[in-house]
Amino acid sequence: xxxxxxxxxxxxxxxxxxxxxxxxxxxxxxxxxxxxxxxxxxxxxxxxxxxxxxxxxxxxxxxxxxxxxxxxxxxxxxxxxxxxxxxxxxxxxxxxxxxxxxxxxxxxxxxxxxxxxxxxxxxxxxxxxxxxxxxxxxxxxxxxxxxxxxxxxxxxxxxxxxxxxxxxxxxxxxxxxxxxxxxxxxxxxxxxxxxxxxxxxxxxxxxxxxxxxxxxxxxxxxxxxxxxxxxxxxxxxxxxxxxxxxxxxxxxxxxxxxxxxxxxxxxxxxxxxxxxxxxxxxxxxxxxxxxxxxxxxxxxxxxxxxxxxxxxxxxxxxxxxxxxxxxxxxxxxxxxxxxxxxxxxxxxxxxxxxxxxxxxxxxxxxxxxxxxxxxxxxxxxxxxxxxxxxxxxxxxxxxxxxxxxxxxxxxxxxxxxxxxxx
Amino acid sequence: xxxxxxxxxxxxxxxxxxxxxxxxxxxxxxxxxxxxxxxxxxxxxxxxxxxxxxxxxxxxxxxxxxxxxxxxxxxxxxxxxxxxxxxxxxxxxxxxxxxxxxxxxxxxxxxxxxxxxxxxxxxxxxxxxxxxxxxxxxxxxxxxxxxxxxxxxxxxxxxxxxxxxxxxxxxxxxxxxxxxxxxxxxxxxxxxxxxxxxxxxxxxxxxxxxxxxxxxxxxxxxxxxxxxxxxxxxxxxxxxxxxxxxxxxxxxxxxxxxxxxxxxxxxxxxxxxxxxxxxxxxxxxxx
Numbered sequence: 001x002x003x004x005x006x007x008x009x010x011x012x013x014x015x016x017x018x019x020x021x022x023x024x025x026x027x028x029x030x031x032x033x034x035x036x037x038x039x040x041x042x043x044x045x046x047x048x049x050x051x052x053x054x055x056x057x058x059x060x061x062x063x064x065x066x067x068x069x070x071x072x073x074x075x076x077x078x079x080x081x082x083x084x085x086x087x088x089x090x091x092x093x094x095x096x097x098x099x100x101x102x103x104x105x106x107x108x109x110x111x112x113x114x115x116x117x118x119x120x121x122x123x124x125x126x127x128x129x130x131x132x133x134x135x136x137x138x139x140x141x142x143x144x145x146x147x148x149x150x151x152x153x154x155x156x157x158x159x160x161x162x163x164x165x166x167x168x169x170x171x172x173x174x175x176x177x178x179x180x181x182x183x184x185x186x187x188x189x190x191x192x193x194x195x196x197x198x199x200x201x202x203x204x205x206x207x208x209x210x211x212x213x214x215x216x217x218x219x220x221x222x223x224x225x226x227x228x229x230x231x232x233x234x235x236x237x238x239x240x241x242x243x244x245x246x247x248x249x250x251x252x253x254x255x256x257x258x259x260x261x262x263x264x265x266x267x268x269x270x271x272x273x274x275x276x277x278x279x280x281x282x283x284x285x286x287x288x289x290x291x292x293x294x295x296x297x298x299x300x301x302x303x304x305x306x307x308x309x310x311x312x313x314x315x316x317x318x319x320x321x322x323x324x325x326x327x328x329x330x331x332x333x334x335x336x337x338x339x340x341x342x343x344x345x346x347x348x349x350x351x352x353x354x355x356x357x358x359x360x361x362x363x364x365x366x367x368x369x370x371x372x373x374x375x376x377x378x379x380x381x382x383x384x385x386x387x388x389x390x391x392x393x394x395x396x397x398x399x400x401x402x403x404x405x406x407x408x409x410x411x412x413x414x415x416x417x418x419x420x421x422x
Numbered sequence: 423x424x425x426x427x428x429x430x431x432x433x434x435x436x437x438x439x440x441x442x443x444x445x446x447x448x449x450x451x452x453x454x455x456x457x458x459x460x461x462x463x464x465x466x467x468x469x470x471x472x473x474x475x476x477x478x479x480x481x482x483x484x485x486x487x488x489x490x491x492x493x494x495x496x497x498x499x500x501x502x503x504x505x506x507x508x509x510x511x512x513x514x515x516x517x518x519x520x521x522x523x524x525x526x527x528x529x530x531x532x533x534x535x536x537x538x539x540x541x542x543x544x545x546x547x548x549x550x551x552x553x554x555x556x557x558x559x560x561x562x563x564x565x566x567x568x569x570x571x572x573x574x575x576x577x578x579x580x581x582x583x584x585x586x587x588x589x590x591x592x593x594x595x596x597x598x599x600x601x602x603x604x605x606x607x608x609x610x611x612x613x614x615x616x617x618x619x620x621x622x623x624x625x626x627x628x629x630x631x632x633x634x635x636x637x638x639x640x641x642x643x644x645x646x647x648x649x650x651x652x653x654x655x656x657x658x659x660x661x662x663x664x665x666x667x668x669x670x671x672x673x674x675x676x677x678x679x680x681x682x683x684x685x686x687x688x689x690x691x692x693x694x695x696x697x698x699x700x701x702x703x704x705x706x707x708x709x
Contacts, residue, residue: 003633004632004633004636007633007636007637007640008636008640008690011636011637011640011641012640012690015640015641015642015643016643028585029585029586029588029589030588031588031589032589033589034589035586035587036585036586036588038553042550044550044553044554045551045554045655045656046554046555047554047555047638047656047664047666048651048652048655048656049638049641049642049652049691050639050642050647050648050649050652050691050693051642051643051644051646051647051648051651051652051691052646052648052649052650052651052652052654052655053642053643053646054655055638055641056554058637059641094633097630098630098633098634098637100558100560100565100587100590101557101558101559101560101565101630101634101665102554102556102557102558102567103557103634103665105554256646258643258645258646259645272645273645273646275646349530352528352529352530353528353529353530353531355528356525356526356528356529356532357529359531362531363529363531364531366530366531366536367530367531368530
């Protein structure tokens, strides 16, 4: 089998992984080595695929041979599909040559479980070591830690990669039991905890010894599949929050479940992937990480799922109308961040701009405030936008109308004269 | 005091522009337009040809940087943008800066600052995208690429690519502004280059192009097909110079055109082909 065919099979098998980031690493170029890691905060996207997702890393599997039989996965043992495996040389050669042509920012190496987690991880370590040491690759590497791998091997993997990730896949223990019987919550959380502890320890080492080897300097991330199990948004969001708080994860990725297989325990094959739900979860994830929200503020036992019509921040604002309007000339940063239509960047700009003089409504769009949402929730120098009249009821309608054109996956509905719905 | 209205004509260089600022103060004139001598169309309004004097230019820049280093940076970057009448906008920024001090630079929504900062943001975001979208081809050990940016991004891209390909030799040709960034042995220069055509690939290069296109077409998930989202993140005007959107001839090696399999992915979503305005397969290379 030639490299082109292997690449096709192993890319096709790896494409469902959502993570494709290159941020967090900050390694300068070295004489005699190829490449560096991007120093910009946002990472660097090298292309965007036909589904609109960013292509940053050469995302492939080491092999798609797998001893596990997770029901939702294309690579499961019982699936009749073509199998392939890269040799370490092939993989290193591809990475280096793609990198030199600026196709990619680095390598994302995952793998099916071939023989055992330990054996697979050893294969991965062998490849990465060849890439780092013989091919002198100094760019970004994201490696998957497979649940059940022994701690010594995870340690070695972490010394070669910039970022490690352990996929949780299913957001609940019950889901794992039915759909991924070979995995357990404990086996997933063990390497996660190890990476976190080791990372913390490495930070201390680096303070003491400048040249201490770096362990996964770009931290760790994970991925959850949304829509394969009946877990609610509230459950997923609380899990996410726990991972950020207790495991110090850099990112939690959500992957709308794409039905690849017919199975009694899974949604039927003609169900569309829940892209809107995934979108809302990502929005909420940003609120947790950058806006100082807590999961319990956004959802609760009465409201277990997000309103598909408006984004989570608008939902929160509609439920807390007494918090508004916020006066942009006096409100503190945290209060500004609570206003729908004001983001991290525009809030900072407001703070800077108001030191130069009082702000008026007409200044706000130029500062990056999205007025179609923000107009209902703020005042500038004591005034709301001219001619704005609304009731709590029309407010919701206005927000829904403002967002509708930007929504993914809209179902076309034939309008009826006799419909009384919104 | 300053009451004579005047159009200045300069040589198109940054120093030349700074001399326009210098002379407007020296002659006590208010500028209504600053034109590059190449695009100047004679008018009935009074105009003056400005000589570029390096020492005058340095004095102006030094003064601006002294008042606000940020403004100095803004001016340099602003001059690289494709904003219409950028000279006049930048001139007004300097006038306001010297009149009022740097306080207004905090306020993004300031009417003088806003157009400049918007243009600089456009420049920065275009440069950021191009850090990813530049595609190199290896030809005889040298990495070469072509881009078609709206702004003059090469000075912004220089440090990124020089750090990344520190041990390589490479060049990036800017088709729009007809200039090229050359890097070899730790030294980088940007110089004008009137015409350039990339040579056709050799077999190794063609093979990696095919591998990349195959990877690109395979990585998309069919069920999530969303061309709008792709276009929002990667506007179509960049596709022209990107490997994954080229037509078949781009993947054929110079020597053995028949030996190469067509780069089609069985189950993938083939990337649309952009009409190539420039002949990628024209023989000969200037480099």
